[in-house]
Every structure is written in C-alpha cells, then in structure tokens.
Amino acid sequence: MSTTKPARRENPMSWRTGTGIAGRPWKGAVREYDLFKELTIGLVAAILLVLAASALFGSPDDKAVSLKSWAVAQPADFVATATAELAGTSDTAGYGPPYNSTPGATQTLGPIDLQTLAGVKLPIDTAQAFVLGPLSSLPTPPSGVATWKAASADQRTAWTDAYAQAIDKAKNHDPADVAAGDYGPVPAMMRTLTTMATQGSLDSVISAQGKFYNLDYTPAILFMGDGAYLNDLAAGLHLSGDQWGMMNETGNYPGQSWLWLFSFFYQIEPFASLPNADIVVVVLVAVLTLALMLVPFIPGLRSIPRVIPIHRLVWRDYYRRR
Amino acid sequence: MTAPTREQVAQHPADDEIEPFSTWTGRARRWMLTKLPPDKLLPESQPSYVASWIYVFGMGAIASLAVVIASGLVLSLNGPSWWHVSGLGHFVNSTHLWSVEFFFLFMVVHLWGKFWMAAWRGGRVLTWITGVLSFAVGIAAAFTGYLLQSNFESQWISFEAKDALNAAGIGAWFNVANLGQMFTWHIVLLPLGVAAIVAFHVILVRMHGVVPPLDAAESDSQLAHVKEASE
Numbered sequence: 001m002s003t004t005k006p007a008r009r010e011n012p013m014s015w016r017t018g019t020g021i022a023g024r025p026w027k028g029a030v031r032e033y034d035l036f037k038e039l040t041i042g043l044v045a046a047i048l049l050v051l052a053a054s055a056l057f058g059s060p061d062d063k064a065v066s067l068k069s070w071a072v073a074q075p076a077d078f079v080a081t082a083t084a085e086l087a088g089t090s091d092t093a094g095y096g097p098p099y100n101s102t103p104g105a106t107q108t109l110g111p112i113d114l115q116t117l118a119g120v121k122l123p124i125d126t127a128q129a130f131v132l133g134p135l136s137s138l139p140t141p142p143s144g145v146a147t148w149k150a151a152s153a154d155q156r157t158a159w160t161d162a163y164a165q166a167i168d169k170a171k172n173h174d175p176a177d178v179a180a181g182d183y184g185p186v187p188a189m190m191r192t193l194t195t196m197a198t199q200g201s202l203d204s205v206i207s208a209q210g211k212f213y214n215l216d217y218t219p220a221i222l223f224m225g226d227g228a229y230l231n232d233l234a235a236g237l238h239l240s241g242d243q244w245g246m247m248n249e250t251g252n253y254p255g256q257s258w259l260w261l262f263s264f265f266y267q268i269e270p271f272a273s274l275p276n277a278d279i280v281v282v283v284l285v286a287v288l289t290l291a292l293m294l295v296p297f298i299p300g301l302r303s304i305p306r307v308i309p310i311h312r313l314v315w316r317d318y319y320r321r322r
Numbered sequence: 323m324t325a326p327t328r329e330q331v332a333q334h335p336a337d338d339e340i341e342p343f344s345t346w347t348g349r350a351r352r353w354m355l356t357k358l359p360p361d362k363l364l365p366e367s368q369p370s371y372v373a374s375w376i377y378v379f380g381m382g383a384i385a386s387l388a389v390v391i392a393s394g395l396v397l398s399l400n401g402p403s404w405w406h407v408s409g410l411g412h413f414v415n416s417t418h419l420w421s422v423e424f425f426f427l428f429m430v431v432h433l434w435g436k437f438w439m440a441a442w443r444g445g446r447v448l449t450w451i452t453g454v455l456s457f458a459v460g461i462a463a464a465f466t467g468y469l470l471q472s473n474f475e476s477q478w479i480s481f482e483a484k485d486a487l488n489a490a491g492i493g494a495w496f497n498v499a500n501l502g503q504m505f506t507w508h509i510v511l512l513p514l515g516v517a518a519i520v521a522f523h524v525i526l527v528r529m530h531g532v533v534p535p536l537d538a539a540e541s542d543s544q545l546a547h548v549k550e551a552s553e
Contacts (some may be wrong), residue, residue, distance in 0.1 A: 035365060318373075
C-alpha cells in the first residue's frame with residue numbers, strides 16, 4: 001500500500017528554482033531585442049551625460065595643505081602640536097596599533113580586539129619622527145637635541161609640561177609671548193623646527209624619511225591631524241565626521257552619497273558618543289550589507305516586494321494584458 | 323566520426339553520450355555550451371514582460387562603468403599630478419568623477435528595481451548576491467579613488483578614514499595614507515574585482531533569463547496563447 005504525500009506548497013518568493021514559472025525557461029510571448037544595439041545606445045547616452053555634467057559642473061580640487069602652510073598660517077598651533085609630539089602626549093603618540101602599543105588605547109568589541117591582534121605594523125615614535133629626527137637632519141643640529149637626549153625621562157616631561165602650559169596661557173597662545181620659565185631646550189628646538197617648517201624643508205624631511213623615493217604620507221598626515229589646523233579647515237568645508245563628512249566632498253558636489261548609511265550612524269546616539277564608535281559602526285554596516293546580500297534567504301524581508309506591490313507598476317503592461 | 327558542432331550541442335546536450343568529448347577542454351566547452359548556448363548569451367528576443375524603463379538602468383550602470391574605466395585609464399597613464407596642472411587633465415578628472423556618480427546612481431536604481439521585482443526568484447539567488455557584491459566592491463573602489471586625488475580632500479579623507487580601518491585591524495595593509503598602496507588597490511585590484519563580478523553577474527542574467535512577473539500564471543494570455551499555438 002502506498003501513501004502519497006501532499007505536495008509541499010512552494011513559496012513564490014523563494015530563491016529556490018522550484019517548479020513555478022520563474023524557475024523554468026520562458027515559453028511565452030516574446031518581443032524583439034537587440035543586445036548590442038542597447039549596449040551601443042547605452043554607451044553613447046552615458047558618454048553624453050558624463051561630458052555634459054563635466055562641462056557644466058567640473059570637479060573640485062582644493063589645494064593640498066602642508067606643514068609649511070600650517071606653520072605659516074597658525075604657528076601657535078604648530079608649536080603646541082610639535083610640543084605634544086615631543087612629549088608623547090599627542091593623539092598619535094597615544095593611538096595604539098598600528099602606530100604604537102599604548103595600553104588601553106584600542107577600540108574593542110567586547111573581548112574582540114582586532115586592533116591589538118593586527119599589531120604595531122607601522123611604528124611611529126612621534127618625538128623622533130616629528131621633532132628630533134628632522135632637527136638632527138640639519139647640517140648643524142641645534143644643541144638642544146643633545147641636551148634633550150641626555151636628560152632623564154622625568155626632566156623631559158617636566159620641560160614639555162611646563163612649556164605646554166605656558167603656551168596655553170600665553171596671549172593668543174603665541175610661543176613668542178610665553179612667560180619665562182624652566183623649559184630646558186624645548187623653546188629653542190621649537191623655534192628651529194618652526195623655521196624648518198616655514199621654509200618648507202620640514203615637509204620633505206618628514207615625508208622622505210631619509211629616503212629618495214617615497215609614496216607613504218602616513219607620518220605627515222598624522223602630524224598635521226594632531227593639530228587644530230587640518231581639523232578646522234575640514235570643519236569649515238563640512239567634512240568632519242559629525243557633519244556627514246564621510247560622504248561630503250569639497251565644494252557643492254554630490255560626494256560619496258553611497259556612504260550615507262556609514263555616515264548616518266556617526267550622526268546619531270548612542271553611536272556618535274561611543275569610545276569604540278568606529279568598530280561598532282564598521283561591524284554594523286558589514287552586517288547590514290551582508291543582510292542585503294542575503295535578503296533572498298531571510299523570511300519576512302524577502303516577502304516585502306509582495307506586501308508593497310511596486311512590481312505592479314513595473315509589469316503593468318503584462319498584468320493589463322493577462 | 324566527426325565532433326558535434328556547437329549548434330548540435332546547444333540543441334541536444336545529451337548527444338555527447340554518442341560523441342563524447344575526451345579532453346578537459348572539450349568537457350569544459352560542453353559544460354559552457356549546455357549552460358549558456360549562444361542564443362541565450364546573445365539573444366535576439368526577450369520575454370514580453372521585459373518592457374519597462376527600469377530595465378534600462380542595469381545597462382546604464384555597465385555603460386557608465388565603461389566610461390569610468392576609460393577615463394581612469396587616461397588619468398593613470400598621465401600620473402597623479404597631471405590633472406592639477408592641465409586643463410585637459412582637469413576635464414578628464416571631471417569625466418571620471420561624473421561617470422562614477424552616474425555608475426552608482428544607475429546601480430542603486432537597478433538594485434532597488436530588482437528588489438521590488440524579487441528578482442532572486444526561480445534560482446536567481448547568485449545573480450542577486452553578485453549584484454550586491456559588485457555594489458560593495460564598487461564602493462571600496464570609489465573610496466580609494468578619493469584618496470588618490472592628491473589634494474586637500476584626499477589628505478582629510480585619509481586622516482579620518484584611518485580610524486575605522488585601524489579599529490578593524492586592517493589599517494596597516496590597507497593604509498589610506500600610503501599613496502603607493504592605494505594606487506595598487508584603485509587602479510588594479512578593485513577595478514579588476516568590480517569588472518569580474520559584473521561580468522559574472524551579466525553571465526548569470528543571461529543564463530537564467532529575466533525574472534518573470536510575481537503573479538505570472540499558466541493561464542496568462544502571454545503564456546497560454548503561445549502554448550495553444552504550439553499545440
């Protein structure tokens with residue numbers, strides 16, 4: 001005796017091939033179609049659109065800034081930042097991997113610490129890379145470098161702390177108006193470094209890092225980013241992270257609007273204030289992208305096109321003639 | 323004894339039992355011709371329901387991608403500084419920017435269109451996945467392009483973007499402030515990735531055909547009349 005199981009009803013929204021019309025080669029009415037003709041028309045239309053938009057709107061090109069333009073425009077910010085680099089108190093100095101191994105500086109997700117796992121792969125000693133190294137590259141290095149190197153760690157900290165506080169209290173934070181005090185060789189070193197920067201030699205020394213060829217701008221970008229100059233310029237152009245800066249670009253251009261979701265999370269709480277906001281947003285966007293990719297497998301989500309029947313608009317001719 | 327022609331294989335895939343292919347190449351050809359015979363690869367007709375402006379956007383994205391690649395090639399052959407000092411260079415840069423903008427615009431409309439058509443139905447899930455994947459890889463490709471501008475914007479983006487990449491543990495290998503690394507990603511690896519995924523996506527579309535309407539039924543005139551005529 002044989003029993004026949006009732007045929008399992010197929011979900012019309014399923015990704016499976018199934019036995020329905022969607023899973024079989026179309027055997028119904030057809031219309032003429034010319035693939036190459038459509039491709040040619042598409043290409044011509046795209047070229048015309050692009051040429052028209054390029055001629056009408058062009059593209060932005062705000063000139064790059066440099067250590068020179070920074071030191072000329074905002075010498076006080078330059079000196080305050082260089083002092084922090086020398087003292088090891090700048091953002092870069094305390095960043096953690098991949099630049100250094102500052103304890104507790106990494107962004108973690110529970111027990112997961114990808115930043116530490118990746119390790120210190122691009123080591124940067126800010127004092128050496130941004131101050132002592134460039135000063136030592138001069139034909140006659142200032143004597144302050146030797147004094148600094150001979151001093152104890154406590155003595156160095158005392159000098160830089162006192163000098164940083166003095167700059168902070170000075171009129172317009174101008175290093176020239178700093179009150180007298182025991183700052184050791186720091187003011188003289190900063191004067192020489194500022195001269196190097198305003199004359200343009202610091203850019204090449206920091207970027208070249210003692211080599212002829214260089215395509216790595218990591219040290220110069222980090223140094224400038226530690227100051228207020230680069231950040232203020234970006235904020236003025238609506239490029240900061242909390243200004244949807246991730247998707248904006250300079251001028252009135254559409255920018256990377258496709259990054260809207262990534263940028264969105266940096267605008268809202270609780271994400272905007274999280275100390276580990278970057279890793280949280282990265283993981284969140286990765287999960288959402290994966291969800292979009294796997295929509296056909298997700299019950300509920302894959303049925304939305306049936307609940308909101310926009311397909312009736314797309315295939316209105318078909319439905320009208322059925 | 324003669325080998326089967328492509329047409330014979332396409333029309334009668336089972337004929338290889340009589341005329342077996344003995345080499346890897348022959349078997350690969352048989353597999354490819356079975357999966358994607360020439361009339362499916364380069365069709366001269368489409369189902370009657372393929373009649374909406376929404377179908378234009380997939381081709382629009384491909385056409386824009388061609389302009390992106392062509393303009394990018396001209397820019398890269400002239401080096402990263404050319405467009406800052408040449409009027410022609412700046413115009414080519416503008417065409418690169420706007421072709422990217424149109425590429426994403428068309429791709430997003432295409433993606434949403436396919437979502438509302440539930441275009442993954444009937445064994446087309448890999449077509450959907452490769453479509454979303456090409457969008458994601460395209461975003462990475464565009465992002466690295468913004469880093470190659472060698473102007474204020476690229477300086478700022480590389481400073482800001484490093485944090486998310488470092489937090490994810492990939493900042494040393496995908497170092498946004500390293501122009502050399504970004505050149506390799508932008509003009510070699512990511513364009514190859516986008517082009518390969520898009521090519522695979524198009525092949526899948528041709529293999530499976532365009533997804534039929536959601537409520538299509540055997541009783542629909544577009545199917546029933548043809549069926550009757552053939553009988």
